[in-house]
Every structure is written in C-alpha cells, then in structure tokens.
C-alpha cells in the first residue's frame with residue numbers, strides 16, 4: 024500500500040480535468056496523489072485545438088453564452104450548470120493566461136476571440152494551433168511546483184517527507200476501495216512498467232480519466248479511458264446519456280485513426296457539397312455550381328446539424344464517386360474555394376490545421392507532394408466520431424433560484440459517497456452536443472468544482488480513510504494482484520487475440536451505433552457485444568512478460584470498454600427520437616414531450632439496466648428530469664423527411680475511423 | 696516525377712530487450728507487414744501486435760511501445776527510425792521504407808522500459824530542477840500581454856517533451872548532470888511570463904548550477920531534430936547571456952561587500 028500520513032485525495036487522470044482538480048486541491052492545502060496511466064504530458068487533451076469560450080467580447084454576456092450552449096446541446100443539459108460555467112468562464116480564461124498559456128491578444132491588451140460554429144459571437148480565446156497542449160503543459164508545470172512543497176496536517180504542521188502533491192505516472196486504476204457502508208475510501212492501481220499493484224488510501228477519489236470512446240476502442244496501446252467508467256459502474260455507480268456522442272462533419276480518415284479537421288475551417292467559410300451525378304468523375308473544381316448539392320455549413324447550422332446532414336445524405340445514397348474503384352463513398356467535399364482567395368493568406372490562417380493532413384492525408388504520395396497545399400481544390404471528408412457526451416451521473420448543487428452553490432460537497436458527486444468525477448468520464452454538461460470551445464473550459468471548471476466538493480466532503484466527513492483498518496485495502500489489493508496473474512497466465516484455445524476483438528468491437532460500434540441508428544441493428548449489436556465478451560473471456564493472453572506487459576492492461580481495458588459499450592447501446596435503443604447528431608429514421612425528429620430527459624443506466628448482474636429514479640448520497644430521489652427553468656427551449660427543426668436506409672455497402676460506416684481534430688490557424692478572427 | 700513502384704510488403708527490424716536489466720535479451724527481430732495505403736511505422740507496429748510472428752515463423756511477444764495520441768501531438772512515440780529520431784505515428788512507410796525495409800530502435804539516451812518503450816522521467820525531474828513553472832498566484836485579472844511577447848512565448852511553448860533534442864545532443868547522458876535543451880528552453884519560456892519572472896533569480900541560479908547551461912557544448916544538433924521547430928539554440932544563447940549577467944552582477948555585489 025502507498026504510505027502516507029497526510030489525509031490525501033486521489034485524482035485519477037492527468038488531463039485538463041484531472042490537473043485542474045489537483046491544482047485546486049493543492050490551493051486549498053489538501054494533499055493530493057495524481058495517478059495517471061501515461062506520463063502526465065501525454066493526455067488526449069493535447070490534441071484539442073479549438074480554444075476556450077468565455078463571454079469576454081463587446082456586447083457578449085454569460086447569459087448569451089449559456090443560451091448558445093443550450094441550443095447546441097438541444098436542451099438536454101442542466102441549465103443551472105451551463106449558466107454556472109458561462110459565468111465562471113471569463114475568470115477561468117484569465118487564470119489560464121496567468122498559468123502561462125500564451126493566449127493570443129491584441130495591442131490594447133485584450134484577448135483575440137474567434138467565432139466558432141454555433142456561437143452567435145466571437146467568444147473563443149486560443150493559443151495558436153494547440154490550446155489543449157499548451158494548457159495541459161501549463162497545468163503540469165504548476166503541479167510540479169506543488170510537488171516541491173510540503174504537505175501539512177490538520178493543525179498546519181509540516182509532514183516531513185510528504186510533498187503536497189505526488190504524481191504516479193504510468194499507474195493504471197484497477198479497482199475502487201469501498202468501506203463497509205459503500206463509501207469510497209481509496210483505490211487500487213497498477214504500475215504499468217513494474218506491474219506492481221498497490222492500494223491508495225483516499226479521503227475522496229476524483230475520477231478524471233477522460234471518457235468513453237465508443238467506436239475508438241481499437242486504438243491499441245492507448246490506455247482505454249472507459250476503464251475508469253467501467254470500474255465505477257461495477258461498483259454500482261449510475262451513468263447518464265451514454266448513447267450520446269459528438270460526431271464531426273470533418274473526418275479526414277487516416278492510416279491509424281480517423282483524423283478530424285478543426286472547426287476552424289468553417290470560420291473561414293468552408294462549405295460542404297456532393298456532386299449531383301452519382302458517377303461524377305471530374306475533379307471537384309471542374310464541377311460547376313449547378314451540378315452540386317450543398318449540404319450546408321456549420322457556420323450557419325452548427326456542427327451536429329451539419330454532421331447530421333451528411334449522415335442523411337450518405338444514407339440516401341449520395342457521396343463521392345471513386346473512379347478508380349468504381350464505388351460511391353460516404354464522403355463529401357469540404358470546399359474552401361481556394362481559387363477565389365489569396366492562397367498565401369489562407370495558408371497563414373489555416374495552414375497549421377492542415378499539418379496532419381499534409382503528413383498523412385490521402386493525396387500527397389511522394390515527398391514532393393507533402394509540400395503542396397493539400398486544399399487546392401477541396402478536401403474529402405466523412406463523418407467521424409468525437410468526444411462522448413455521456414458518462415457517470417454527477418450531482419450539481421443548484422439553489423432554489425437555480426443559481427449554483429459552488430462550495431457544496433454535492434457538485435460532481437457520483438452515486439457513490441466519496442467518489443467524484445470530472446471531464447468526459449462524467450456525463451457532460453453539454454447535453455446532446457457541445458458548443459465548440461466549451462469543452463476545455465468545461466473540463467477546467469468541472470475539475471475545479473469536483474475538487475472543491477471533494478475538499479468540502481473531506482472536511483465535513485466524520486469518517487476518514489486513515490481510520491480504516493489496513494484489511495479494508497489489503498483484500499482488494501490482493502484480489503487485483505490475483506486477477507492480474509490469472510490474466511497474464513491465461514492459456515486459451517485457438518488463435519484469437521484481444522486486439523482482434525477490440526477491432527471487431529470498434530467496427531461493430533461504428534457500423535451500428537454511429538450517428539445513424541436503427542433499433543433492429545442495435546439489438547443485433549447487443550448480441551454481437553455479448554459474443555465478443557464471451558470470446559474475450561476465453562482469449563489467451565498474448566504476452567507472458569512479468570514487467571511492462573501491455574497485453575494485460577489492454578485486456579482489462581477491453582473488458583471495461585465492452586461493459587460501457589453495452590450500456591451505450593442499451594441507451595441508444597431506449598432513446599426513441601433524433602437529437603443532436605443522432606438520427607433514427609424511424610423517429611426522425613426531436614421529441615421534447617417524450618425525450619427531453621436523461622437516460623440513466625446501471626450495470627446489473629445480467630447486463631445494462633435502465634433506471635427511472637435512484638438515491639444518491641446527497642438526494643433521496645434523483646429522476647431523469649432535465650431542468651428548463653432558466654431558458655425556454657427553442658423548438659427543434661421542423662419535421663425532416665424520412666430517408667430510406669439503403670443496405671448498400673457504402674452506408675455511413677465510420678467503422679475504423681477515429682476522431683481527431685486538426686490544428687487551427689495561428690492567426691485569426693474577424694470580430695463579426 | 697514518375698512514381699516508383701513500391702514493394703507490397705515491408706520488412707520491419709525491431710531492436711528488442713525484455714527489460715532495462717535484461718541486456719542479455721537484447722536482439723533484433725524481423726517482421727513482415729503489408730504496406731497499407733498511407734501506412735505509418737505505427738501501423739506496422741500495430742500489425743505486428745496483432746500477429747507477433749517473426750519472418751522465420753517464430754511466435755514472439757508483441758512489441759512494447761507507447762503511443763497515446765496516434766497523431767503527432769504527444770511526442771511519446773519518438774524512436775530511432777533507420778537510426779534517425781522520428782515519430783512512429785507520422786513516419787510514412789512510403790517515405791521511410793521505400794525499398795521495403797525499415798529498422799526501429801528505442802531512443803538510446805533514456806533508460807529502457809522494454810523494446811521501444813523508454814522512460815522519460817528524467818525530463819520531468821529536470822523541469823523541476825530548473826524551476827520551469829510560473830507559480831500561479833491566484834489572480835484572476837487579465838494578463839494584458841503584448842502580441843509580440845505572446846508570439847515569442849507561443850513559439851517556445853510547443854515542446855512535447857519528446858526527447859529528440861536530448862537524443863541528438865552529444866553532452867546529454869541519462870546518468871549525467873546536464874539537463875539539455877528542452878528544460879533550458881522551458882525555463883526561458885517561463886521567465887518570459889509575468890508570473891514566472893518573479894522567480895527569475897532562483898531559476899537562473901539553478902541554470903548556473905551543475906548540469907546547467909554551462910554544460911552546453913554548442914553542437915547545435917538539438918535545433919536540427921526538434922519536430923516542433925523550436926529555436927533551441929536561440930533559447931540556449933538567451934539563457935547563457937542571462938546567467939552570465941547574473942554571474943557578473945552577483946560577483947560585483949559580492950566584491951563590494
């Protein structure tokens with residue numbers, strides 16, 4: 024067991040949410056252990072380019088910001104929570120600057136703001152091409168400072184040899200430790216290099232290890248983030264809206280994952296279209312305007328609605344014809360109309376967002392090709408999965424007047440006492456779709472809120488993990504150790520491999536639980552998942568090494584991913600409407616009367632269970648109701664004509680695709 | 696330029712070792728993978744992971760390596776590709792193995808974990824050593840930095856701690872004292888920030904100490920290999936000037952007393 028005399032809080036995950044939580048705890052003088060399955064500077068958040076939304080511009084207000092976010096999220100989010108974020112965001116952006124992130128500004132000292140799709144005003148502050156990377160590095164550096172500071176006990180005396188913050192890199196969460204009353208008093212984790220298993224005592228645990236990636240499970244070598252979610256679900260936690268996921272209308276494909284072009288292209292007026300002729304052989308620039316069908320631009324429609332337009336078009340059998348292979352592909356042209364612009368100027372503004380495309384995109388084959396602009400004509404894009412919008416159900420302390428109580432131990436509390444969650448592992452505060460630019464600032468805010476709540480819980484709780492007998496920790500510790508050994512030594516029959524199972528899961532999820540959904544296909548998918556789970560149980564472990572064995576955690580994560588994926592499919596099956604990007608031709612419109620509510624799910628003994636209401640540590644009865652007191656929901660789009668889902672091979676198939684966002688331009692934004 | 700016809704298969708030679716203390720297990724193993732469209736070194740490693748069998752038909756353990764982001768953001772898949780530092784996820788087989796052969800080896804300047812997986816812990820420790828943090832003071836006021844200052848910091852801030860500069864540096868050894876270009880650049884970056892400037896003295900002292908700026912041999916390899924294009928030699932020069940000023944200034948103060 025990890026030794027400590029300080030009453031520590033454990034944070035699992037070192038992305039933006041986890042680091043924000045850890046720093047907030049340090050600021051309150053609460054000693055913290057940060058566990059992280061990779062090293063700290065390697066979180067997913069590094070790839071997130073968009074920036075940070077805050078109502079800092081002239082004439083903007085937190086209320087307008089919240090109204091935009093709720094509209095884009097199609098009113099499925101907690102309104103009090105959304106408004107709390109919008110109110111906190113301007114200050115958070117300044118904190119980010121003060122932490123060292125070089126946010127771009129003007130000569131007068133104010134910040135440059137971009138207008139991203141879905142926002143009614145320029146509202147997104149940014150650090151060049153990689154706000155996420157800069158942010159996580161700044162937070163990490165700050166954590167290092169707290170690692171040099173001593174921890175103190177309740178009376179303020181220094182605890183020799185105990186730093187305020189400790190980091191445990193390459194430690195993978197395996198199990199939560201619960202006391203006799205079911206409260207979380209710690210966790211068990213494994214060092215992925217030495218394979219040591221250890222229990223960590225904790226006054227509270229904050230989960231921040233990113234969210235479910237649904238169709239992205241095949242990215243091998245990547246610590247699968249749904250594992251923490253699965254661990255909490257197995258301990259009895261309730262999940263919410265797991266069926267909802269963001270999809271980008273800007274998938275670029277890619278050899279190893281689905282890369283995604285940043286929303287920024289749309290800030291430059293890019294439009295999406297498909298040729299009217301389904302056997303069009305000409306290059307895009309040679310297809311005249313009247314022979315194109317425009318699918319809209321997120322600048323006007325928002326990202327989710329645009330992705331949905333693409334999904335519908337592909338489902339109706341439109342796309343781009345590949346003359347070499349003689350097939351119609353579920354792809355559209357993303358057109359920047361370069362011929363009408365100054366190419367050099369465009370390069371300056373958008374060049375950085377094409378970095379990955381230039382390196383790995385489909386067209387340049389030769390070295391010389393890499394140096395040419397990839398967007399001379401237009402880019403082929405498809406629909407690609409983004410971040411999950413569902414996760415663990417978390418509480419939020421709203422006062423009677425619907426304002427937030429930011430000091431309550433209730434905020435971001437899960438259904439298990441002492442267990443908190445922030446970032447995408449928690450159900451997102453974004454509803455059925457995130458306003459681009461809200462994610463990072465939302466993760467920061469969520470991490471801070473969860474940390475404040477965990478600190479309040481620690482201060483107010485009568486029990487302490489340090490009063491627990493060591494047997495409370497030793498039993499789960501040995502159980503994990505035994506499970507690890509059993510897995511490592513598992514001989515199975517045949518040639519089956521966990522990597523093959525992961526690929527098949529990703530493929531199946533992409534094919535049937537993407538944006539386009541059909542109940543019969545979802546039922547079939549549930550059966551496929553059960554079969555894959557059974558196969559995983561019997562698969563031999565491909566590696567016997569006793570150290571740095573990557574197959575053991577991979578198999579563990581895959582089992583967790585399967586559990587989470589089953590809940591997601593059950594949720595998708597239940598939700599009998601079309602909301603956000605998600606589109607069920609059998610129920611083609613948003614149904615506020617029936618479905619302006621959450622899907623709550625639990626992992627039962629025999630599989631996913633829908634929950635109507637449940638009790639949480641701070642509320643006797645939680646229901647699936649969504650609050651709509653502050654902003655009246657605007658009606659959804661008028662009924663869309665039903666499309667025929669054709670069973671042709673080129674149906675939208677984001678199967679092997681994974682999400683990604685490109686890197687945006689260095690320079691930007693028109694104020695308008 | 697006429698496109699040369701590329702082989703359909705690629706032979707991947709991997710330098711393997713079971714653990715840091717198992718030098719006896721150091722060996723080359725050769726695998727064959729299909730050259731998929733736009734396939735990268737990462738694609739090849741994943742193919743090997745799915746069917747870890749050498750060209751002579753032996754079933755072996757999957758190759759261990761780290762690849763959290765899969766797309767040129769985290770820097771951690773940096774390894775030696777044909778003996779040159781490169782990132783697995785962006786090294787196209789068409790470029791690194793046009794003739795159907797490529798060799799992969801772990802970075803040599805870091806302690807080995809297993810196979811192509813190395814331990815960069817030292818880089819984090821060195822950032823602490825040179826006090827590369829701004830020291831947030833709890834303020835929530837706008838910073839109001841000038842665009843020029845901001846642009847200068849942005850250029851320096853994109854370091855992913857990939858370690859390429861250290862791998863290329865003749866002065867850097869994992870058991871030596873020198874912190875290398877990455878940490879020195881980060882220290883310079885932090886010093887340019889209003890908050891970080893407050894701790895400037897302590898930071899410069901750390902940079903003047905054992906393993907600090909004086910250990911730089913000015914080989915300039917670092918700037919050549921940095922995948923982020925950070926002007927490392929400029930950072931080294933700037934820190935060298937600052938430390939020598941502090942040295943003189945401190946000495947004068949001492950002499951007067």
Ligand SMILES: Cc1cc2nc3c(=O)[nH]c(=O)nc-3n(C[C@H](O)[C@H](O)[C@H](O)COP(=O)(O)OP(=O)(O)OC[C@H]3O[C@@H](n4cnc5c(N)ncnc54)[C@H](O)[C@@H]3O)c2cc1C
Pocket residue numbers: 035036037038039040041058059060061062063065066067068069070071072073155194195196197231232233234246247248250251410445446447448457462463466682683684685764766768
């Ligand atoms: C290339 C790319 C582009 C993206 N673009 C966008 C975008 O444009 N917009 C957007 O909203 N989002 C985007 N995302 C997603 C966004 O970055 C994540 O949703 C966000 O970073 C999540 O923050 P986090 O702090 O929860 O998790 P992360 O930053 O993913 O960090 C998770 C942490 O948890 C650790 N961890 C994981 N599993 C375990 C375990 N079992 N035990 C211990 N630790 C564990 C990891 O090591 C890591 O430190 C993108 C992601 C990528 C990779």
Ligand code: SF4
Pocket residue numbers: 770853854855856857858859860861876877880920921922923924925927
């Ligand atoms: S300075 Fe460049 S080469 Fe060195 S670690 Fe940072 S990104 Fe890598």
Ligand code: FES
Pocket residue numbers: 761762763764765766767768769770771772773782783784785
């Ligand atoms: S895997 Fe992150 S840079 Fe290659």
